[in-house]
Amino acid sequence: MQGKPILSLEALRRLEADAEAAGLGLMRRAALATADWVCRHTPPGSRLLICAGPGNNGGDALYAALELQQRDYLIDVYQPAPPASAACQEAREQAELSGLPMLASLQPDYEPPALLIDGLFGVGLSRPLDEAWRQRIAMLNQLGCPALALDCPSGLDPYTGHPQGAAIRAEHTLTFLCHKPGLFCGPGADLAGRVELADLDCPPTLYPQAEGALNEPSAAALARPRDSHKGSYGTVSIIGGAPGMLGAILLAGRSALLNGAGKVFLCSLDDRLPVDPVAPELMIRPVDESADLPGADVFAIGPGLGQQELAEGLLRHTLTLPGPLVLDADALNLIAADHTLADMLAARGHPAVLTPHPAEAARLLNIDTAEIQSNRPLYARKLAVRFNCVVVLKGAGSLIVRPDGFYLVNASGGPALAAAGQGDVLTGLIAALLAQGMPAFESAALAVHVHSQAGDDYRRESGGPIGLTASETARRASQALNRRLSGG
Template structure:
């Protein structure tokens, strides 16, 4: 099993059962992984507060508490409710035999720990908390010390990324057996902190097929030969730029060059732009009904497109073409209200790339934005299947989904990219990768990954995420794509 693998919840439960049938003590292995994680960061006799719930997640925590006690740590144990599983009951009995006494609640004068281990609730929680559990979780968060969550922060749905009415805000999460997408997206991106995987030395042959993976794409582009010319790296056509929105098309065109395209054409609905003085290499032409579009290896339509009849005309023409195609922004909004266009898009021989933000995805699915955000993965999968497209559902933990439902969840990027124009930059970058011969899924995944890395690089340099404009992101891309593609991959 590769470290990036994501199993569905059903597959994960099947793996746990198969491991138990083989006699593997996964709870004991999770406890050792937890104790080893603590030992690598804190030396005994540091004080550790272990918060254990009634289920198997609590059993992991209780067994870890005993191991830490034997290793010389000062261990306090919070057990707000009696165990409900046999394994957790056995773990509690072992603690009591060792002289450790859990408490049902924390006293006001409780000694301040250096670390909290959250083992209250695991991946099976599907409800809000009642008042006593709310108080416990808020009290733990209020300690303002590092928190290590076991498998998932209590209160976070690790597959949807949604939180209950209250949730642990972890600084670190040690997740078991396989990654879970909700630790990286939506609320999970803030609640899970730094995520690490412990596979618990489970034999590879027990792992079921993956449903997805973390988006850590290989260097998919070949090294460039010295005997190259501009035609060696593909040409991109960007269509958009209605009056008042030319900037969006310019950003996409500039990003296509930064992403390695050999030539970039810009066809705009506003006929007043003769040249981009910041990037005069962009070949710009105005769109008229009789315009013959330049030949291109990939087309991106949507940045600044508007929703006029002319915009709809050009979208229909491009959907009927055979080139690799990316739809963004107003191309998606036009598509959402036009059944013939939707039907034509679904019948393309090669899957197009759609790059909606949640509101655009909601229009395409005829639902609300909160509906999309409640289950981002389900929404992205439904859209990919309906339109037979590769879908990039943007946001914290952007999802890249194939028509068959397999997906990648992105782990790069952050709030530095939450400014106008970044979607246009991403569209141009993905189009450049399509023009260089990558498949729709790989081009989308690599483009999202690189775009996120640009935000991360700015955040490190600026010591914070504020102030990165879309135009300033473009020059970062070339450096990053060269860096990533030149890094040897095992």
């Protein structure tokens, strides 16, 4: 279920200190990992520009320069500020003794290298960059050559994913020891490029407790015996579909069917659709103030629900029902506007999954959307604690969070999913996995993964991100789920 670990900055520093005390020589190991990466991606004889900062990230870069010189690469070292740490100073002295070209500045006509290696700051930057450093980073970005960032693109906050004034734009990031959520969230998802982890052969026994991990879920729990029937895989009831918004509940219902629920009821507030001609397997039951809902193993409420009095009453009733619950869209907006509904949700003794986008998350916490986006892991965890629920904070680097604060970062997916109705498909998908017996956290993690994989598959097959509809995503998610189940 859990992928490669994510440590808090404090825990990462503790790991580094313990590894050094154990004599592991992390800086040398990082340099070797960097050189090995370069050898896999850039032919010997290529000219490399290695950018070294004043701290330990600069030391990593300088030792990498020494190693790459031995492997027949042509090296320029750009170190615009003198070493500020003893380890970096030692690396600088060895670089000078080896005869590496050391540059304190780059000329305006400096010829772009085959690869730029960014070791200016890594994760060590604790304050916004001053104007001189901003100009240097802008100049390096303007070279237009591929860039490999060591640990983290310089200038990027590795935990929030936001630049601190400016940041290197890397095609690749080789991060050390553990993953950092900012490489996958917000602007960091574009600035970090493709991320790879080098654990530097650090023994697992040295690692402190992780605060999160990459989302690498298993679908093994969904394996089906031949002796199965529709009752084996649960019943989902989805509540929503107010007049003018029937499409949302249809998308959620079709997604639940396609992704394995045994039976699906649509409890729509609009009574004008007796049957879905695309998916006649859906059982449509209009609802009114009586809240006479069909029995189900899992309820999902929100797609196309609206915020009128009937919607509020249905939500209030649904919060009293036993069993797992998925809440999205207007169900979240109603909870944000009514403290009694919020308290009912937090006090439920049954699993629930909330799936807000950033604006909905902001309403639930009574802050603005920009604040949510400024530190997505922080606020996703606050939501999970506040409502005692599993939370899926959607967006670049979707986060799946348990009530105890442990979170997963989803590294796949992208702009192909930036289209109306995709959230409704995800709601139905989570509900389907819950109905098949998966726990809430595992259901949310697997649903987010296969939903995003559907987007990646489309982008790979079509050559770009434009044109993927939510209806198509539901079908593709089913295919991705089956591949995951078969080990593909």
